[in-house]
Amino acid sequence: DTAVSQTPKYLVTQMGNDKSIKCEQNLGHDTMYWYKQDSKKFLKIMFSYNNKELIINETVPNRFSPKSPDKAHLNLHINSLELGDSAVYFCASSRRTSGTTDTQYFGPGTRLTVL
């Protein structure tokens, strides 16, 4: 039973394209997140949703748009992809909002390569 799943696992695309990454959690959690891990392995929060509502929106280009159709799903759409967008994108979820003692469970990651 996969707790947090992401699709696709690998995504190779050309600069300028638009792409989406999907995330689903079956843990019944209220809060979901998107993180970006760059080539230097630094894991940084991008967005957080609590019960379909955006609660954290870090300084991310507006080419990145998250969408949460329900609390079990958080998708990430990226417009006009750039070389610097190449990274591993992790989805995560937790029972309650980040910063509490609740564990965050991560998806397997989506490795995005922009050519």
Place this chain on the structure above:
Amino acid sequence: RKEVEQDPGPFNVPEGATVAFNCTYSNSASQSFFWYRQDCRKEPKLLMSVYSSGNEDGRFTAQLNRASQYISLLIRDSKLSDSATYLCVVGQAGTALIFGKGTTLSVSS
């Protein structure tokens, strides 16, 4: 100053060794503290939460010093399977968790 700083690593140790990782955080209002483990090309997974009184889980001991804003992780009797990157993570209620860059451990036979 970075919000969460860790030993740069990598740490290369033989099996059976004891190894300690250190971490400092800049925000004195931080309320929650964790160590996560990330294997190569995998997702981070919670290793253990860190409590003010210190806590132990088998071979792993975590300590927190709020006055010095310092967190540590001690691994005793290292195993080959302990080879991974260890991420120090700090949180405040209602805000995002802040991850350190991680310290890489390599245990050899």
